[in-house]
Amino acid sequence: xxxxxxxxxxxxxxxxxxxxxxxxxxxxxxxxxxxxxxxxxxxxxxxxxxxxxxxxxxxxxxxxxxxxxxxxxxxxxxxxxxxxxxxxxxxxxxxxxxxxxxxxxxxxxxxxxxxxxxxxxxxxxxxxxxxxxxxxxxxxxxxxxxxxxxxxxxxxxxxxxxxxxxxxxxxxxxxxxxxxxxxxxxxxxxxxxxxxxxxxxxxxxxxxxxxxxxxxxxxxxxxxxxxxxxxxxxxxxxxxxxxxxxxxxxxxxxxxxxxxxxxxxxxxxxxxxxxxxxxxxxxxxxxxxxxxxxxxxxxxxxxxxxxxxxxxxxxxxxxxxxxxxxxxxxxxxxxxxxxxxxxxxxxxxxxxxxxxxxxxxxxxxxxxxxxxxxxx
Amino acid sequence: xxxxxxxxxxxxxxxxxxxxxxxxxxxxxxxxxxxxxxxxxxxxxxxxxxxxxxxxxxxxxxxxxxxxxxxxxxxxxxxxxxxxxxxxxxxxxxxxxxxxxxxxxxxxxxxxxxxxxxxxxxxxxxxxxxxxxxxxxxxxxxxxxxxxxxxxxxxxxxxxxxxxxxxxxxxxxxxxxxxxxxxxxxxxxxxxxxxxxxxxxxxxxxxxxxxxxxxxxxxxxxxxxxxxxxxxxxxxxxxxxxxxxxxxxxxxxxxxxxxxxxxxxxxxxxxxxxxxxxxxxxxxxxxxxxxxxxxxxxxxxxxxxxxxxxxxxxxxxxxxxxxxxxxxxxxxxxxxxxxxxxxxxxxxxxxxxxxxxxxxxxxxxxxxxxxxxxxxxx
Numbered sequence: 001x002x003x004x005x006x007x008x009x010x011x012x013x014x015x016x017x018x019x020x021x022x023x024x025x026x027x028x029x030x031x032x033x034x035x036x037x038x039x040x041x042x043x044x045x046x047x048x049x050x051x052x053x054x055x056x057x058x059x060x061x062x063x064x065x066x067x068x069x070x071x072x073x074x075x076x077x078x079x080x081x082x083x084x085x086x087x088x089x090x091x092x093x094x095x096x097x098x099x100x101x102x103x104x105x106x107x108x109x110x111x112x113x114x115x116x117x118x119x120x121x122x123x124x125x126x127x128x129x130x131x132x133x134x135x136x137x138x139x140x141x142x143x144x145x146x147x148x149x150x151x152x153x154x155x156x157x158x159x160x161x162x163x164x165x166x167x168x169x170x171x172x173x174x175x176x177x178x179x180x181x182x183x184x185x186x187x188x189x190x191x192x193x194x195x196x197x198x199x200x201x202x203x204x205x206x207x208x209x210x211x212x213x214x215x216x217x218x219x220x221x222x223x224x225x226x227x228x229x230x231x232x233x234x235x236x237x238x239x240x241x242x243x244x245x246x247x248x249x250x251x252x253x254x255x256x257x258x259x260x261x262x263x264x265x266x267x268x269x270x271x272x273x274x275x276x277x278x279x280x281x282x283x284x285x286x287x288x289x290x291x292x293x294x295x296x297x298x299x300x301x302x303x304x305x306x307x308x309x310x311x312x313x314x315x316x317x318x319x320x321x322x323x324x325x326x327x328x329x330x331x332x333x334x335x336x337x338x339x340x341x342x343x344x345x346x347x348x349x350x351x352x353x354x355x356x357x358x359x360x361x362x363x364x365x366x367x368x369x370x371x372x373x374x375x376x
Numbered sequence: 377x378x379x380x381x382x383x384x385x386x387x388x389x390x391x392x393x394x395x396x397x398x399x400x401x402x403x404x405x406x407x408x409x410x411x412x413x414x415x416x417x418x419x420x421x422x423x424x425x426x427x428x429x430x431x432x433x434x435x436x437x438x439x440x441x442x443x444x445x446x447x448x449x450x451x452x453x454x455x456x457x458x459x460x461x462x463x464x465x466x467x468x469x470x471x472x473x474x475x476x477x478x479x480x481x482x483x484x485x486x487x488x489x490x491x492x493x494x495x496x497x498x499x500x501x502x503x504x505x506x507x508x509x510x511x512x513x514x515x516x517x518x519x520x521x522x523x524x525x526x527x528x529x530x531x532x533x534x535x536x537x538x539x540x541x542x543x544x545x546x547x548x549x550x551x552x553x554x555x556x557x558x559x560x561x562x563x564x565x566x567x568x569x570x571x572x573x574x575x576x577x578x579x580x581x582x583x584x585x586x587x588x589x590x591x592x593x594x595x596x597x598x599x600x601x602x603x604x605x606x607x608x609x610x611x612x613x614x615x616x617x618x619x620x621x622x623x624x625x626x627x628x629x630x631x632x633x634x635x636x637x638x639x640x641x642x643x644x645x646x647x648x649x650x651x652x653x654x655x656x657x658x659x660x661x662x663x664x665x666x667x668x669x670x671x672x673x674x675x676x677x678x679x680x681x682x683x684x685x686x687x688x689x690x691x692x693x694x695x696x697x698x699x700x701x702x703x704x705x706x707x708x709x710x711x712x713x714x715x716x717x718x719x720x721x722x723x724x725x726x727x728x729x730x731x732x733x734x735x736x737x738x739x740x741x742x743x744x745x746x747x748x749x750x751x752x753x754x
Contacts, residue, residue, distance in 0.1 A: 075496060083488050087481070090473055098470065105466050113462065113499055120503040133504070152652035154535045164643040170651055299545045306552055308533035311655065 059145025518697025
């Protein structure tokens with residue numbers, strides 16, 4: 001938060017600040033408004049644009065580097081080679097000697113089998129079609145996205161030396177961009193969620209008069225009751241936390257009429273519900289567009305969002321027979337889901353951490369209070 | 377902040393502080409206190425670096441056995457099925473080779489082509505249902521399973537071996553849910569420990585170098601420098617060097633063992649340590665992921681396991697140190713900009729000239745504000 005503020009103020013000071021305080025108040029306000037909008041675009045939309053632009057650049061880069069020497073070997077070619085080898089063996093043994101022949105043929109068949117398995121792994125669907133171009137623009141886009149988000153499906157990997165070197169370089173510059181994007185998006189999402197939550201839940205509550213003795217009595221009651229962390233009354237922990245922290249820090253904040261958005265604490269349950277909803281939404285999405293069964297779809301979402309990224313299931317490479325249009329769409333869905341989902345997930349974790357820290361602080365304050373009272 | 381401080385002190389002092397508690401309480405109460413003391417010691421030990429490290433390793437080992445138990449059977453079944461298809465095809469081939477007494481090349485070609493086409497179809501079907509061309513002994517042996525567990529909870533995810541059964545998938549999800557927080561605790565812990573020790577090392581080296589330099593200087597200068605040394609911040613270049621050194625070690629090690637080229641080896645260690653884990657190169661599995669597992673590869677996998685765990689700790693260290701430095705620099709930058717704004721204001725004649733603001737460097741952020749407020753009042 002402090003850094004954010006610092007950055008914003010830095011931008012503003014660099015551009016306008018010398019005149020800022022000493023012109024007439026109305027112009028000042030106008031300028032302030034302008035500046036804040038510029039700062040908003042620069043910080044949030046700009047960062048998102050940077051992220052998307054960087055990924056698209058990566059897509060073109062990798063597809064240019066890698067698609068040059070993409071040798072297309074179809075299954076037919078391999079099969080013909082195998083038949084040739086088999087014929088050679090059969091002809092070589094003039095008198096057919098069963099054990100020898102079998103051993104040789106078995107070896108050749110194993111090689112053939114491996115070749116087919118590799119082809120299927122790379123996206124061949126068993127028909128008479130040629131192997132799809134792995135390094136199309138969509139493929140490159142998904143590759144660069146999975147590299148900078150450190151998911152790394154590995155369903156396609158660079159074969160050339162230049163591609164490998166570019167991957168390293170691309171990651172070195174891309175990971176900071178991605179982290180910046182995560183921080184920014186997380187911040188926006190957290191703010192909007194807090195605002196929504198404040199509007200929905202907090203304003204409905206009657207105003208409290210902050211009398212310290214009342215506060216302490218309620219705190220005492222709460223602590224005496226066998227209330228574990230599982231006791232999630234929508235307002236209860238909130239109240240306790242807020243009111244106890246008033247004693248140390250935010251006396252004045254409590255008295256303000258408006259609810260300060262940044263001081264709102266989202267309960268852990270809400271964060272958990274959002275996370276589950278995110279996973280479930282992804283499950284439904286991929287179930288529909290990829291034709292996976294629910295467990296596989298959920299497994300894919302989970303593995304992707306935790307940035308493990310095995311790459312045994314990748315959208316757009318499925319065996320599900322789809323047209324080219326739909327394939328492109330599923331790439332887009334996947335990219336959007338990953339970009340948005342990762343930011344949302346990081347937001348949830350930040351909120352949960354905040355909440356836990358807040359609660360622990362509240363507990364410590366309460367304990368300190370009781371100790372103080374005992375000594376008195 | 378207070379919580380954080382409390383936890384670290386408990387961790388760093390660890391056993392010694394607990395012992396002092398124990399002596400005071402054991403005099404008043406008997407076995408109960410001793411039991412409590414034991415418990416407390418155990419908890420505090422689990423919070424130390426050794427405890428967390430041990431927990432991570434044992435979690436990985438436990439996961440390895442669990443996944444062998446879950447996944448091993450299914451793979452075996454798959455292998456049986458493919459070998460069945462394989463044998464059937466060969467028998468068919470033999471039959472019509474024998475059947476055609478005189479070998480007609482064209483006729484033979486046609487027949488073989490049909491048989492192989494059938495074979496291909498069947499194999500594709502099996503692969504689609506989850507077979508990936510390796511027998512279960514190759515895939516789910518203990519070190520490989522250990523690597524799998526590591527790649528799950530460190531979020532690397534090589535994907536060179538993946539769960540095929542439904543229960544395997546569910547187990548992977550559960551394993552990740554529990555393992556990732558554990559790993560993050562390990563990551564933070566190792567980061568702190570490594571950062572502390574690296575700072576200490578850096579300070580000692582710094583002292584050594586400076587002593588050589590300042591032998592000729594006065595004693596007053598020396599004492600001043602000692603005061604400065606308390607606030608030495610390790611520069612991020614040093615962290616970069618450590619990281620580059622560690623990666624180079626890994627590069628050479630893997631290149632020697634796996635007969636990879638240096639570029640491939642560097643690519644592997646980079647993508648692993650950055651947690652990308654593309655998985656086209658995995659130690660012990662050869663280049664393409666289809667190599668044959670030998671006994672030698674098992675030790676390699678275990679050493680790889682250690683390399684990655686320690687590497688993650690070093691990355692955490694660099695992260696901690698760099699964050700510290702960047703925070704400090706940002707704070708400095710803020711001061712500078714505030715100062716420059718003030719100077720600009722002076723130059724533009726917005727403030728009165730007689731204020732000597734440009735030569736006093738405001739040490740605290742709050743003071744700058746107050747200074748500006750006082751100016752505004754004028």
